[in-house]
Amino acid sequence: MKAQQQVFPSLASYNQALNDLGARRIGHRVLAISAAGTPSFTGRQAKREGSWHSHHRGQLMCVKDGLLHVRTTHGSWAVPPGRAAWVPPGVPHAVNSNGVSHSWHLYLSPAASRPMPPRPCVIEVNPLIEDIVPRAVLWTAQERLDAAQGRLMAVLIDELASAPHDRMQLPIPRDRRLLRIATAILDNPADTRTRDEWAAWAGLSSRTLTRLFQEEVRISFAQWREQAALMAAVDRLAHGESVASVADALGYATPSGFIAMFRRHFGEPPARYFASQ
Known part of the structure; x- marks a missing residue:
């Protein structure tokens, strides 16, 4: 039975869910979450500034509108729609958003993160990645994936690892x-x-x-x-x-x-x- 996509009652509850997934040490190689349906994201928002933090898992952040600014000790990145910011496991970072009303995040286990770039960067998101992510959002961390879902996850990891890097780095x-x-x-x-x-x-x-x-x-x-x-x-x-x-x-x-x-x-x-x- 497929899980229903979560609707978060507030921005705070969504942020807590992000932190929980990033800290999870068990579960699928890739965990996905989307802000679609969250009341705090139903309109274009003013600027939001995030605090410095890190995750056990690698994090990939993509917005459908607006702009993300991702800061790490290596530099700063501007992330427009159609791109995704990659932050490897354990790397301290802070995220500011401006005008974002819809975003999705992927959290890759340390093992799944190994084929990914070793340093933070911005990658291009192709249509295949965009097609798989909404399905991955429906897979809860607790449920066992069937063979078809497992193959989709493997394809997703391969596509992410081979995605071209954007040059929007400062x-x-x-x-x-x-x-x-x-x-x-x-x-x-x-x-x-x-x-x-x-x-x-x-x-x-x-x-x-x-x-x-x-x-x-x-x-x-x-x-x-x-x-x-x-x-x-x-x-x-x-x-x-x-x-x-x-x-x-x-x-x-x-x-x-x-x-x-x-x-x-x-x-x-x-x-x-x-x-x-």
């Missing part, structure tokens, strides 16, 4: 001076200060800023600033702002310059990228 520097600069840029990606001006503001030389950024985050300061602008752009575009408005807010002289930057990172212009979600 590594966070640890040096306190670089972190000060990074935080200020994230607060205002349109800030037009030059590298020399940022270095002077943080109390280090321009050469030291360049060297430390390359050492700590493995990309140049200019590349990091562009990634920060891209994260801000995805957030705004996911909430319905026009390309022209986003380009202007991020300091681009024309929309074409912003579109070129977006295409360089994602291989397609914003309209096509979001249409595919």
Whole structure:
């Protein structure tokens, strides 16, 4: 007999269910949960900020609308619809959501997590994954899976492990001076200060800023600033702002310059990228 999909009476009860699944040491290799039907998710919500935590199981988070921001000690990720954030078992993380009304989460046992990437990342969610997840949501942690369900779970794990990685990653520097600069840029990606001006503001030389950024985050300061602008752009575009408005807010002289930057990172212009979600 199939289990009925749970409806959670409140956001707090849903969050508790997430924590319970993440901590579960017995049960299926993959446990699934969806926020569909939860009263707190029936409309687009204001921003919600989560606290730092970790799970015994690996966690995969996907939203159908709005945007997730996932923070770990490795960096920050923007997760638009059609993508999923992967956090391996035991990795501390915090999740902020903006405008999310429907999401699903998968919790993979440590054994099922082994084929997955060893570090946090964002993966693309293909139609097969989207088809299997609603079925997995119906499988309670206590029930025994039949042969067909077991095969579906194996396919799901294989699809997740082979899914392409998204490039929407923003590594966070640890040096306190670089972190000060990074935080200020994230607060205002349109800030037009030059590298020399940022270095002077943080109390280090321009050469030291360049060297430390390359050492700590493995990309140049200019590349990091562009990634920060891209994260801000995805957030705004996911909430319905026009390309022209986003380009202007991020300091681009024309929309074409912003579109070129977006295409360089994602291989397609914003309209096509979001249409595919």
